[in-house]
Amino acid sequence: MPHIKNALLRFRIIDRALRNSYSPYPTKAKLREACEEALFGSMDGANICDSTIEKDMFAMKMEHDAPIKYSKRHNGYYYSDPDFSLDEIPLNESDIEAIRFAANTLSQFKDVGMFKQFGFAIDKIVDRVNISNDINDKSIERFVEFETPVSSRGSEFLNPILNSIKAGKVVYFDYESFQTQKRKARKVLPLLLKEYRNRWYLLCYDIVKEGIITYALDRIFDLQESEEIFQSPISFNPDQFFEHAIGITASNGKPETVVFKADNIAAKYIESQPFHASQRIVKEGKNKTTFEMTVFISEELIRSILSYGGEVVVAEPELLRTHIIDRIKLMVENYQ
Template structure:
C-alpha cells in the first residue's frame, strides 16, 4: 500500500485514540501501539516508530487543522476543540477499494491462524473506513480465487514459522504415504513453501543429515523444542529449488528439457512460463514452438507436461520421453475393458 494511504489510515487511528473518552490523553507510545496493532496486528515496534507518529501529528495539524495539543500534566495528547473529528477527511473510494482488494487476497487464507490475523487487521481498518457512510451496499463479487477444501496441516503454519524464526528444532510424526507408516522426525526447519494449494516444510533431518521436504498434510503432533540449531549457511532456498518445478529436489544434475508445442499452447507458455529457465529454441513455419528448460526430472514436471496432452511433444532427453510414454501406456490400460 502506498505511503500516503498508510498515513491517512494512521491519522484516523490517532484521531480515534485522542477522542477516546475511556482512555483520554494517549501518550506517543500509546498512539504508536494503537496504529501498529490495527494496521499490522502487532505492537512490537517493527513497523511504526515514534518519529512516524511525530510526523503524523505535525501533518494532521498543518494539513487538516487538527487542534492537537500536548498536556504536560496528563503526559498525553488531546484536542483543544473537543468537537473536532478526522471523520471529515474520509478515505476516498479508491482508497477503500484498495483495502477491500487486499482483504479479498488475504481471504483465501482465512482458515489458517497465521494469515487470519492479518485479514482481521485489514477488516478492522475497512470497517472503520466505511463506518461514517450513511448507507452500505452489498458488493458483488468481482475477484475470485481458486477455492479448494482446506488441507489438514495448515493449522501448524504458525508453529513452524515461529520455529524457523527462533531457530528451534521441531519434532513430529511423519506419515509416509508410499510406505504407509509413521515415523518420528527431528528437523531443523529452514523454509515454508506453498505449491498448488499445499504447504511444505523444508528442513534438515537429523536422522538423514540432509535437507528434506515434508508435506504439512502428513505431519502429526508437531512440537517446537527448546533446543536450538545452528543453520546451515550453505542452504539457500533459491539455489535449492533453482532447477526444480514444484517441491521435489534430489542430488543429481539437471537435464536440458526440450519440448515442442502447438501454436495455441505456445502462446500460453510465452505469456506464463512454467519455469524461469524457459527459452525459445525455434519457431517452426507451422507456428509450433520449441522450448528449452534446465530442470530435474521430477514427478511434478511429468504431471505438467502430461497435462498439456496432445498439444505438447517431448523432444529430449530420451529418459524423460521414455518415462512419459510408459506412464501413458499404463494410463491407457486403465481404460481397456
C-alpha cells in the same frame, strides 16, 4: 479510526487463538504476544499490555456474544461453545471500513520488494473490496466467482515453525506417509516454509536422515517446539536450492536441458505461463514451436507436460521421453 481498526484486528487474532486446538487454553500473556507479534512483529509488551487484552475480551463478549471463559484447571481462556467463531458473524460497518483501510494500504506497497511475492493475493483482496460497496452483499456470489482454493490442514503450524526457523531451534512431529498412512516420528531443523499450489511445505534438515527433506504440512501431526538449538551450521540457500526446480521437488543431482515441441496454440499458453523461468523459444515453425529449459527431472515436470496431452512432445533428454512414454502406455492400458 486506527485505534478502532487495531481493536477489530485484535478481536480476530484472539478468536483464532481461542479456537486453536493445537495450543488450547491460551493465557492472557499468550494472547497479548499473539496480537503484538501479528500487528507489530514483536512480543516484548511495548505496544500492547495485558489490560488491553482484558478490555478486548470484554468487548468481544458484549458486542459479539463471544462465550469466553477462564479455566482454573488449565490456567487459560477458552470458548465454552467450541463451534463459536467471529468468522460466522456478519461484518459491521466498522469491520468493512477496517478491511477497506487495510486493503488500500496494502495496495500501495504491493510492488515493494518484501511484498512482491504477495502481489496476486493483495490484488484479489482489493478486487473483492472494490467490486461492491456492500461486502455482505450475498448476491455478488451469483454474478462474480473468485477462484477458491481447496483448504487443507497444517496452516496452524506456520507460526510455530516460523518461530523455530528464526531461532534455529529443533522441532518434533509425527509425519503420515501417503502410501502406508502410518505415522513416524521426525526430529528436524526447520529451514524454509514454501507454498505450492495452495499447499504449504516445510523444507528442513532431518537430523536422523542427515539431509534436507521436504514435508507437507497437511501430513504433520503433534508438532512440538523445543528449546534445543541445533549447533552444526547448515548450508541452505533457497534461491540456489530451487533454481532448477519445478514445483516443490528439488534434487542434489545435475539439472537437465529439456527440449520439447508444442503445437502453436498450446505454445501460446506455455509462453504466457512458462513451466520454468529458464524456458525459452529456440525455434518457431509453421505448425510447432520448440522450447528449451534447464530443470530437474521431477514428477511435477512430468505431470505438467502430460497436462497438455498430445499437444506437447519431449525431444530431449531420452530419459524424460522414456518416462512419459511409459506413462502414456499405462494410460492406454487403463482405458482398454
